[in-house]
Amino acid sequence: MMKVEILTPKGIEFDREVKEIIIPTRSGQISVLPHHVPLISVLKAGKMRIVTEKEEIEKEIEGGILEVCKDKAVILLKKF
Amino acid sequence: MELKEIRLKIQSVTNIWKLTSALETLSALKMKKSQKIALESRPFAQKIGQLVRLVEPTLRDRVAMRRRPLKEALAVVIASDRGFCGSFNQNILKSAEKEIIQITQKSHVTTLPVGKKAVSYFNKKGIKTERSVIGIGDYGTLEEIKPLSDYIIKSYVDNNYQRVYLMWTDFVSTFTQKPRMIQLLPLEWENLKEFAHEADKGVEECETLIEPSPQILVREIIPQLVEYLIYQCVLESNASEHSARMVAMRNASDNAHERVGELTLEYNKARQEQITKEVCEISSAKEVLG
Numbered sequence: 463m464m465k466v467e468i469l470t471p472k473g474i475e476f477d478r479e480v481k482e483i484i485i486p487t488r489s490g491q492i493s494v495l496p497h498h499v500p501l502i503s504v505l506k507a508g509k510m511r512i513v514t515e516k517e518e519i520e521k522e523i524e525g526g527i528l529e530v531c532k533d534k535a536v537i538l539l540k541k542f
Numbered sequence: 543m544e545l546k547e548i549r550l551k552i553q554s555v556t557n558i559w560k561l562t563s564a565l566e567t568l569s570a571l572k573m574k575k576s577q578k579i580a581l582e583s584r585p586f587a588q589k590i591g592q593l594v595r596l597v598e599p600t601l602r603d604r605v606a607m608r609r610r611p612l613k614e615a616l617a618v619v620i621a622s623d624r625g626f627c628g629s630f631n632q633n634i635l636k637s638a639e640k641e642i643i644q645i646t647q648k649s650h651v652t653t654l655p656v657g658k659k660a661v662s663y664f665n666k667k668g669i670k671t672e673r674s675v676i677g678i679g680d681y682g683t684l685e686e687i688k689p690l691s692d693y694i695i696k697s698y699v700d701n702n703y704q705r706v707y708l709m710w711t712d713f714v715s716t717f718t719q720k721p722r723m724i725q726l727l728p729l730e731w732e733n734l735k736e737f738a739h740e741a742d743k744g745v746e747e748c749e750t751l752i753e754p755s756p757q758i759l760v761r762e763i764i765p766q767l768v769e770y771l772i773y774q775c776v777l778e779s780n781a782s783e784h785s786a787r788m789v790a791m792r793n794a795s796d797n798a799h800e801r802v803g804e805l806t807l808e809y810n811k812a813r814q815e816q817i818t819k820e821v822c823e824i825s826s827a828k829e830v831l832g
Contacts, residue, residue, distance in 0.1 A: 489753050502751070502753070502759065504762045529596065538586065
């Protein structure tokens with residue numbers, strides 16, 4: 463499990479432990495699992511999928527920034 | 543004082559009291575909303591600040607992060623469009639002026655005032671200004687700030703300025719607001735540390751992979767970083783302005799209220815005095831006529 467935080471200028475929109483995130487970046491869709499290497503990536507518009515223990519959340523995003531460091535991923539978006 | 547004079551005075555102070563208490567209620571609402579907006583976006587802005595730290599090792603020699611020989615500096619000062627907010631504008635403008643004088647010793651400085659009050663202050667002081675931004679609403683929005691941040695980035699990249707400073711009022715609480723300054727460009731972690739509200743713990747030095755490439759990151763992220771940093775500072779200033787106005791108006795209406803009480807007392811005394819005098823006159827006249 464890893465911690466995922468989604469931040470927008472409106473506040474912290476999402477802060478939970480998840481199993482996996484599948485997210486569209488400029489260099490293609492990537493999936494981030496626990497123990498991913500530290501990464502900063504530019505996101506592009508598309509569908510983001512967050513897989514948690516119980517559910518799968520799918521959401522359209524318009525681009526943003528992804529930062530992965532240790533077992534924590536922070537996604538900065540304009541809107542969520 | 544004459545009775546009529548006092549009555550007029552009571553009337554005018556009551557009017558002031560009505561006005562200030564209406565303004566107090568209004569700015570209390572605005573204060574709540576602007577505080578909420580500023581506080582909500584803080585984590586986002588802080589994270590943006592922290593990102594600078596992560597990308598700094600990789601992007602140190604890029605324009606946005608490289609120190610160039612300093613000739614011209616730009617100081618962006620954020621004040622408000624409207625007055626009636628206690629010492630809010632005075633505080634930020636005075637401290638900005640002091641900072642600007644200090645920077646002047648090292649380089650040539652141009653000031654970019656945000657808010658009518660800042661514009662008129664610097665014009666009066668004869669400080670060189672360029673472009674001014676007025677009309678940012680009660681709650682700044684990204685759309686309103688975009689032209690400002692685009693201009694700052696463009697003139698920095700074009701090498702019109704080698705250093706950009708940002709001065710604004712940081713919102714601490716309803717009763718405390720602090721004028722602050724950061725060096726916005728070049729982006730340096732050393733200067734943003736305090737802004738990001740982060741001690742050195744937390745983020746560990748780790749080799750960070752940058753995707754797709756540092757070039758794209760610079761092109762995509764740096765303008766956004768700058769934009770959001772300015773945005774947050776405007777929000778903080780908004781929250782500070784409304785808080786300062788609320789407090790100032792509360793003090794003003796309290797004072798006005800107190801003054802009405804005092805004047806009413808004076809009025810009653812004068813009235814009584816007059817009645818006593820009249821009774822006195824009547825009774826003495828009666829005695830004489832006796």
